[in-house]
Amino acid sequence: FERFLNPERVSMPDIDTDFCIDRRQEVIDHASELYGAPRVSMIVTFGTLGAKAVLKDVGKALGFSYQDTDRLSKMIPPGVGVSLADALADGQELRRTVDTDPQIARLVELAKKLEGLARHTSIHAAGVVISKDPLEEVVPIQISPEGQVVAQYEMGDLEKLGLLKMDFLGLRNLTMIDRALQLIKETRNIDLDIDVLTFDDKKTYELLRTGNVIGVFQLESSGMRKLVSDLAPTLFEEIIALLALYRPGPLKSGMVAEFVERKHGRMAITYPHKDLEIILNGTYGLIVYQEQIMQIAQIIGGYSLGGADLLRRAMGKKDMKEMAKQRSTFSEGAAGRGIDPTLATSLFDTMEKFAEYGFNKSHSAAYAVVTYQTAYLKAHYPAEYMAALLSSVMSTQDKIMLYTGEARRMGLTVLPPDINASKLGFTVENGAVRFGLGAIKNLGEGAILGLIADREEKGPYASLFDFCCRVDLKLLNKRTLESIIHAGAFDAFSTNRRALITGLDAVLDAASFRQQEADIGQTSLFTLMGTDTEIATPHSEPPLPNVPPYGRDEELKLEKDLLGLYISGHPLANSANLIDIFASHTIADINEVEDDTPPRQGGDEEGGGGGRRFFQKEMPGEVLVGVLVSTIKKMFTKKNDPMAAVLIEDLTGSIEAMCFPEAYNAFGSLLEVDAKLFIRGKVQLRDEGNKMVISQIKPLAAMEVLQLHVPDGFGKRQMTALSDLLQKNTGEMPVALRFNSGLDATVVVGKEFWVDPNDVLLDRLRSVFGPEAVTLGSL
Numbered sequence: 001f002e003r004f005l006n007p008e009r010v011s012m013p014d015i016d017t018d019f020c021i022d023r024r025q026e027v028i029d030h031a032s033e034l035y036g037a038p039r040v041s042m043i044v045t046f047g048t049l050g051a052k053a054v055l056k057d058v059g060k061a062l063g064f065s066y067q068d069t070d071r072l073s074k075m076i077p078p079g080v081g082v083s084l085a086d087a088l089a090d091g092q093e094l095r096r097t098v099d100t101d102p103q104i105a106r107l108v109e110l111a112k113k114l115e116g117l118a119r120h121t122s123i124h125a126a127g128v129v130i131s132k133d134p135l136e137e138v139v140p141i142q143i144s145p146e147g148q149v150v151a152q153y154e155m156g157d158l159e160k161l162g163l164l165k166m167d168f169l170g171l172r173n174l175t176m177i178d179r180a181l182q183l184i185k186e187t188r189n190i191d192l193d194i195d196v197l198t199f200d201d202k203k204t205y206e207l208l209r210t211g212n213v214i215g216v217f218q219l220e221s222s223g224m225r226k227l228v229s230d231l232a233p234t235l236f237e238e239i240i241a242l243l244a245l246y247r248p249g250p251l252k253s254g255m256v257a258e259f260v261e262r263k264h265g266r267m268a269i270t271y272p273h274k275d276l277e278i279i280l281n282g283t284y285g286l287i288v289y290q291e292q293i294m295q296i297a298q299i300i301g302g303y304s305l306g307g308a309d310l311l312r313r314a315m316g317k318k319d320m321k322e323m324a325k326q327r328s329t330f331s332e333g334a335a336g337r338g339i340d341p342t343l344a345t346s347l348f349d350t351m352e353k354f355a356e357y358g359f360n361k362s363h364s365a366a367y368a369v370v371t372y373q374t375a376y377l378k379a380h381y382p383a384e385y386m387a388a389l390l391s392s393v394m395s396t397q398d399k400i401m402l403y404t405g406e407a408r409r410m411g412l413t414v415l416p417p418d419i420n421a422s423k424l425g426f427t428v429e430n431g432a433v434r435f436g437l438g439a440i441k442n443l444g445e446g447a448i449l450g451l452i453a454d455r456e457e458k459g460p461y462a463s464l465f466d467f468c469c470r471v472d473l474k475l476l477n478k479r480t481l482e483s484i485i486h487a488g489a490f491d492a493f494s495t496n497r498r499a500l501i502t503g504l505d506a507v508l509d510a511a512s513f514r515q516q517e518a519d520i521g522q523t524s525l526f527t528l529m530g531t532d533t534e535i536a537t538p539h540s541e542p543p544l545p546n547v548p549p550y551g552r553d554e555e556l557k558l559e560k561d562l563l564g565l566y567i568s569g570h571p572l573a574n575s576a577n578l579i580d581i582f583a584s585h586t587i588a589d590i591n592e593v594e595d596d597t598p599p600r601q602g603g604d605e606e607g608g609g610g611g612r613r614f615f616q617k618e619m620p621g622e623v624l625v626g627v628l629v630s631t632i633k634k635m636f637t638k639k640n641d642p643m644a645a646v647l648i649e650d651l652t653g654s655i656e657a658m659c660f661p662e663a664y665n666a667f668g669s670l671l672e673v674d675a676k677l678f679i680r681g682k683v684q685l686r687d688e689g690n691k692m693v694i695s696q697i698k699p700l701a702a703m704e705v706l707q708l709h710v711p712d713g714f715g716k717r718q719m720t721a722l723s724d725l726l727q728k729n730t731g732e733m734p735v736a737l738r739f740n741s742g743l744d745a746t747v748v749v750g751k752e753f754w755v756d757p758n759d760v761l762l763d764r765l766r767s768v769f770g771p772e773a774v775t776l777g778s779l
Contacts (some may be wrong), residue, residue: 009585012164016126018366020178021170028128028168029191040133041141041149043127043158043165046118051076051084053119054111072097072104078686084112088259123150126167129158138163172392173370175216177610179425180377180388187428190426194373199236204372207379208233215389216408217374218243218367222592230260237282238263240368244288244359253357259286273339274346275299287354289361290316300347302333315355323352382410383428391425394439397564398653402588404565406654413652416567417489419467424448441484441562447475463493464500465541468511478508486558488568497555499544506542553674571628572651575676575700578778579626579650581748582678582703588624588652590683591690593619619683623692626700627649629675637661644671646694648679655682667697676700701778705734705748706757708765709773718768723753725764731756 019027032040049057052073059069075094076087087094088108098105123144129151131138138161140152144467151158158165177194184190195353213219219228224246233239245256261267262284269285271277279295280286287293293315294308303311311330314322327348334344377385386407393399404414413432415421419441421429424445425436437448451471461467467490468481484490485500492502550558556566572579627648634644641661648657657679659671670677680696708722726735726749734754738746757776767773 001015012159012162015164016167016169016363018169018171018174020174021172022175022178024168024170031128031130031168036134037149038136039131041129041135041151042144043124043129044121044142044150044152045124045276046154047120047122047218049114049117049119051082051087051111051115054115055107056565057119058111058114060109062110064107070108084108084115094654113639117631118291118473121152123148124155126169127155128166128168129165130164131392165243173374176388176392177370177373177377179391180381180385183384183387183428184381188381192381194377197373197376199372201376201379203379204376205234207375208239212410213375215374215377215386215403216378219371219375220592222589227256231263236368236372239371240361240365241283241288243367243371244361244364247357247359249357250288255286255357259284259288262286272350273300273343287351287358289364290355290358291361293351293355293358296347296351297330300337301330302336302337303329312355312358315352316358318356322611373505381432382407383412383431385427386410386412387428389435390433391436394425394436398591400439400563400651401565401649404433404567405588414567416491417433417484417487417563418492419451419484419489420455420492422489423452435563435567437489439563440483440489442480442565444475444480447472447480450475461493463541464490464504464544465511466763468507469514473508473512473515478504481508481564487562488559494544496544496547496549497558498547498550502547503542503544510540510542557674570651572626572676573672575626576651577748578700578703581705582767583624583626583650585623586652587627587648587650587655590619590623590625590655590692591653593683593690595683619685622680622695623683624678624680625692626678627676629671629673629677630654632671632673641665642668644668646671648677648692655690655692659694659697663694663696667694670697671700678703704776705736705778706755707736707738707746707777708769709738709775711769711773722768725761726755729755729758729761733757 015708028040035504055072055076056069059072060066072094075097076082076084088098089095094108098108099778120144128565135141135149135151142152144150148645153161155165156484168286181192181194184192201759207213208219208228209232211225213225213228219225219242224242228242229239231242241259245251245259250256258267262269271285276299279292283289283292287296290312290778294303294305295313297303297308297311298305298430301308307661311326314326325522329342330348331341334347335341374385375543377388386403390400390403390407393403407414413428415432415434417435417437419437421538422434422437424438426439427434427436437443437451438445451467454470455461458470461470464485468476481504482501485497485504488497490500491497495536549555552569553571555573556569559568560566599609625648627650628646630649632644632646634642636642641664643661643664644659646657649655664671676699678698678700679692679694681692684691684693730752731754733756735749737749738744762774
């Protein structure tokens with residue numbers, strides 16, 4: 001508890017609380033009602049002139065064109081907090097430009113003087129300040145355009161005044177859990193209380209051990225998926241440790257690997273002192289949490305927990321003067337408890353080392369609860385969970401692609417949007433996940449809620465014309481309707497989307513006429529004649545034109561443009577097996593790789609100032625991905641050499657790939673929109689999103705496999721001999737065994753049996769299988 005309120009320290013506690021995004025404002029309103037509106041406010045933040053912004057602003061003031069200042073700003077290397085001084089020191093292009101152009105040099109010199117100054121104000125994303133006195137008597141305040149009271153001092157200054165600052169954070173995963181519980185109630189009539197789950201559910205731990213944790217809170221990065229699979233947690237305490245350990249410091253120190261080895265009994269569990277077993281037995285003898293350091297100081301050094309918290313802070317901040325003082329205090333306390341001085345010194349050194357990596361256990365435990373809850377829901381209610389998960393990321397196309405792919409991997413059917421079945425978010429329909437209308441581009445929430453209300457009141461829509469007659473066409477214009485059609489939401493009326501698009505103008509004209517009639521209360525003579533009349537009227541339902549449907553690829557492309565993914569099919573679907581054979585990574589794998597640069601120390605009271613990297617780093621080695629080309633942006637270098645920026649995608653996501661002049665000259669002719677390619681290259685790890693740098697390109701259809709047609713009667717002895725032969729000629733070409741009798745199947749063997757198809761090997765294989773039974777080609 002001393003981490004929360006410590007009588008021996010003067011600063012206020014740092015309280016961060018996560019709330020459901022949809023209900024966060026309710027909590028802020030409650031605080032205002034509880035303490036009085038004059039005593040509660042939001043907190044200002046000052047947007048400052050960063051390196052790129054200051055170049056643009058100063059350049060504009062000096063009369064430079066937008067193109068010139070934009071070009072200059074792009075010379076600033078990517079990364080958080082990169083200054084002009086950093087760019088001039090390390091960014092070769094900006095340095096050369098400044099050295100050769102006096103006007104640019106003057107611009108940069110002026111910009112350096114203004115860099116870092118406040119440019120505008122905004123409201124802190126989470127911070128709320130609470131005062132015992134009306135805030136207008138303590139700090140200057142302002143009223144935001146939305147009517148919120150905002151303290152005009154920044155967070156650090158408010159804390160120096162002794163005001164209580166709290167972070168009311170919005171956590172998407174809490175909103176998603178709430179949505180999943182609603183769906184479980186709707187589909188299964190189960191009132192699940194997520195807060196009373198026991199932490200010993202076998203199915204949940206089985207899910208964690210498989211590593212199939214995409215969509216599980218805190219666990220879905222590729223590195224974390226591997227770690228959770230290696231650890232194979234069986235206890236909730238291990239989930240807490242997992243979240244605390246997956247950080248750059250512990251990973252680089254080897255501590256994480258040691259934790260895994262100790263957990264599985266492959267390494268002995270030891271304790272620095274027998275009295276510490278009760279503290280460290282939950283982490284297999286390793287110091288993982290800051291609270292453990294405090295407890296060791298209490299048991300061995302005789303500290304109060306308040307004093308131990310001050311020791312923890314000193315270790316975290318690497319305050320050498322304070323550390324020397326604390327070392328002396330610890331040694332004296334240990335001596336008073338009969339601890340050997342050498343052991344006491346060793347213990348303090350160990351504590352000091354682990355303090356660099358130690359994590360706040362209460363934070364990790366709170367997040368571990370959400371991790372467990374999301375894993376439980378995914379394990380027990382997969383359709384409801386994935387629908388809720390998808391609803392929480394409807395505005396993020398790559399996430400929708402990732403999670404629909406995961407849903408399909410789990411064996412769930414993902415149904416396309418349907419104007420009569422879909423709701424705003426993703427829903428569950430007979431065990432399948434139904435696409436939400438909110439995921440369709442150009443279709444606003446107000447229009448969706450309106451059509452759902454109309455559908456619930458008057459029943460399902462009978463046709464495109466019926467739909468247009470009943471909805472507010474001011475909210476649903478032609479562009480919006482085209483989006484709905486291309487997304488496939490009107491397929492129940494006609495699977496010929498081109499006919500729906502071509503006939504849309506006539507449908508809208510007739511529907512508008514009927515709505516105008518209804519608005520003025522008129523009924524035509526033809527309507528009075530009854531619905532059986534075949535006389536065409538200005539407001540009759542026009543027939544759909546007889547036009548050929550879109551080609552499959554064109555239809556899928558239009559669908560992708562509106563939904564962010566191919567829902568009714570994918571151009572790469574027929575090549576999925578080939579891609580699985582050759583590709584080293586999926587694009588989702590690449591997008592999830594993070595720079596493991598450890599965070600810089602210093603800053604807040606916990607000693608973490610946040611990570612910062614100036615320039616991109618590279619993933620070791622090259623990757624090979626099987627992709628579809630989405631867009632190509634051709635450009636030229638300053639030397640007028642051609643190059644291209646290419647957006648590529650596979651079944652799991654998309655990524656930008658740069659094709660620089662050398663690769664472009666060799667492979668540029670293969671780069672066409674909708675081309676299906678294997679692309680090899682390096683991966684650059686960047687703050688704004690990872691990118692590939694292309695080194696080689698090859699069409700999917702050109703990838704060769706060594707195919708062996710296995711004759712009848714090919715037994716175990718012959719198969720063993722074949723295995724030995726293949727392993728003596730290892731290489732990078734896949735080998736496929738084609739069984740024509742009985743199985744009538746083709747099996748691609750494991751990579752350990754892939755070969756270098758040299759002439760000696762091919763001749764030997766032909767002598768075994770026959771000349772016609774050994775072929776090189778695509779599957």
